[in-house]
Amino acid sequence: MLVSEFIGRCLQDVEGSAVQCSNSHSVPYLKDWHFVKEYPEYVAYKTPIFFCDDWLNLYLDNYRMHTDSDKYQENNEICCSDYRFVYMGVKGSWTPLHADVFRSYSWSANVCGKKRWLFLDPSQHHLVFDRNMKNCVYNIFDEVSDSKFPGFKKAIWLECMQEAGEIIFVPSGWYHQVQNLVYTGKELEKRLFIVILNTISNTNKACSICFSSSQAEPTYWA
Template sequence: MHDDLDTDQVNNDISCSDYRFVYMGAKGSWTPLHADVFRSYSWSANVCGKKKWLFLPPQQVNLLNMKNTVYDIFDDISETKFPGFRKAIWLECTQDRNEIIFVPSGWYHQVHNLEDTISINHNWFNGYNLSWVWDLLLRDYKEAKEYIEDIKDICDDFEGLCQRNLAANTGMNFNDFFIFISHFSLANVVELYYLRGESTLKIQSASALL
């Protein structure tokens, strides 16, 4: 989700962040239950320390009321608010030093530092999980629209307000998504054209030797 060309990063908040992080956590610190930004893929590499990961597959997310998300799965969870929580099957693993965890799109997870820990993380998406990004945008757009539906008749630019709220809540809106897709589609076309040119040149060079 980043571009190395500085000229393309001016006034572009999405490109300006490369979504690469270094996390440092003391023993006993933890990250609440969440799914990654934009429903991207991510990997987490432990430089030192040890972590405990608890994962919930996307197929079971409906067991948690996502409009009132569980914060800590080890809390005394209200069966009234989260009637399906007890049915959830969690996947647990321990990550040691020099090990890497891959987190697929849409997998909710909670992470606990069992020791003082330093890790390097990277979030990204590509053609294989782009549908996750769009589904998230569409869902959050509908929510943003519902929240301000009562002022629709008195708002001069209701759709514009919805898109601004979507960008504020989710990190991008429909226009940002379109620009992102267009930018990287064009970059791939240029790269393919360049590779095609190299292949043609090699074929011509080989023919000249015959």
């Protein structure tokens, strides 16, 4: 799907529930778009100083792979990507419960919209897995089976609302689930997608846009 097609669908009368996620809702959500890598000349943002020690992306930015690993090639082909993403989603779009890849930590800057974050302390991770510690709960707002996930109801969730212009830091190993919520008010209604796509849309559809970057597991210091 092209980005233009995605935007067209967002502008249709498609709406999910901002209170409770459901797998039955089909709302558009653009996830894991490597915008920075695809449009480096745009310079979409500068990494905040607190997050500049970005080992994972530093490695991937300089890592090259051969198309044929058995042959030397002077001009290697880049076969890997980075962990810098853009997310765009309307009301009701959401990300399932997960921990960031490679036990990385991450930060997420919300350009516009409003997001609801649910965090789980690493000491309680066993509560969202089945008896064999293989399968994790997918959606914490679903009816979760007591027999399959016997400890789920004991989990204590930390909730945070992220407004436009705010950055969320996700420590290494913290499971989290994220929802895009309705943002009432005329300001957001008048600026759907303009930050990334430099267009102006007068619409009353709520939308959330954010930049996200996953980074290597940090060294701990006092």
